[in-house]
Amino acid sequence: MLRTLLDRMEAPLGPVLGDAAYAGRRNVTYVADRGGEPYFPPKFRWTARAEGHAAWRRMVLRYRHHPELFHETYRFRANVEGAFSAIKRHQGAFLRARSAVMQRREAGWRMIARNVDLLARARAARETP
Amino acid sequence: MPEDRRAAYRAYDRVRRHELEIVTRLLEEVLPEMPKPRGWSHQPLVGRPGPHRRGRPERFTWEPMAKALGLMHALGWDYRQAEGNLWVASDLRRQIGLEEAPSRMTLWRAERRFSEEWLRELNEKVLAAFKKKSVTLAEEFERSRRTRRGSGNTRGGSGGRSDSGGGSPSDSSASSMSSASAEEKDGG
Numbered sequence: 001m002l003r004t005l006l007d008r009m010e011a012p013l014g015p016v017l018g019d020a021a022y023a024g025r026r027n028v029t030y031v032a033d034r035g036g037e038p039y040f041p042p043k044f045r046w047t048a049r050a051e052g053h054a055a056w057r058r059m060v061l062r063y064r065h066h067p068e069l070f071h072e073t074y075r076f077r078a079n080v081e082g083a084f085s086a087i088k089r090h091q092g093a094f095l096r097a098r099s100a101v102m103q104r105r106e107a108g109w110r111m112i113a114r115n116v117d118l119l120a121r122a123r124a125a126r127e128t129p
Numbered sequence: 130m131p132e133d134r135r136a137a138y139r140a141y142d143r144v145r146r147h148e149l150e151i152v153t154r155l156l157e158e159v160l161p162e163m164p165k166p167r168g169w170s171h172q173p174l175v176g177r178p179g180p181h182r183r184g185r186p187e188r189f190t191w192e193p194m195a196k197a198l199g200l201m202h203a204l205g206w207d208y209r210q211a212e213g214n215l216w217v218a219s220d221l222r223r224q225i226g227l228e229e230a231p232s233r234m235t236l237w238r239a240e241r242r243f244s245e246e247w248l249r250e251l252n253e254k255v256l257a258a259f260k261k262k263s264v265t266l267a268e269e270f271e272r273s274r275r276t277r278r279g280s281g282n283t284r285g286g287s288g289g290r291s292d293s294g295g296g297s298p299s300d301s302s303a304s305s306m307s308s309a310s311a312e313e314k315d316g317g
Contacts, residue, residue, distance in 0.1 A: 116199065
């Protein structure tokens with residue numbers, strides 16, 4: 001799932017943030033191979049054994065030994081989650097279209113509408129005395 | 130109530146009360162810069178069609194339909210609500226350039242005719258108002274991270290999970306990341 005998503009991005013990845021559901025050795029190795037830096041907080045019981053995935057060991061040890069540095073970057077996930085949450089609250093959590101093509105277009109229109117709404121607020125804040 | 134919160138509420142109230150006209154005005158600003166989407170004609174066909182013209186004349190052009198669809202999604206209307214609201218509000222129709230109200234099927238067909246590439250381009254135009262010069266997301270991310278480290282906001286103690294309670298992110302980074310995330314989502 002994560003790899004399908006990241007395959008669409010052509011540029012080097014940079015920091016990749018995700019919750020523990022994405023924390024798997026293969027995902028971490030994939031992100032590291034694409035020039036990215038994985039930030040998936042591992043769960044308490046998970047080991048740092050590399051098992052052929054050196055990036056996993058690096059990530060887990062960084063999390064254990066320097067948790068403050070890890071969270072320094074990981075905190076940005078809240079911004080992305082907040083944006084998604086605002087879209088769902090504003091426009092509903094479902095799409096009306098049934099076909100995949102139309103679902104993508106509807107989602108595109110919703111993103112545009114959301115950005116227009118944000119722009120309207122920013123302008124109103126600037127113009128309001 | 131502090132003054133900045135009061136100002137934020139005044140802005141929020143203004144947007145809520147005049148949402149329709151503010152969104153329409155913004156769409157009017159952005160859409161003229163856009164190229165004509167493929168498969169649409171510039172003008173509705175009036176008068177006698179040419180000798181090689183085939184099919185039914187186009188009644189709605191792309192720009193008013195894009196405005197209608199933008200309004201529909203910005204205000205959270207479904208197709209039926211959009212049809213009804215455009216039918217009732219003749220002044221709104223005139224403002225966005227529609228002579229008659231499109232039916233809900235016409236709106237749906239119009240939505241199908243705008244390609245994903247065109248929508249991505251439109252989103253870029255909208256986002257251009259947010260972006261500062263030509264700073265990439267990765268650069269902005271690094272800058273905000275460095276600023277925060279440099280401000281002396283370090284947390285002591287080695288054990289335990291240091292959650293974001295230790296310090297709140299600056300406003301500028303939050304706004305830049307949220308706009309970037311919107312861009313990312315559309316891109317993804």
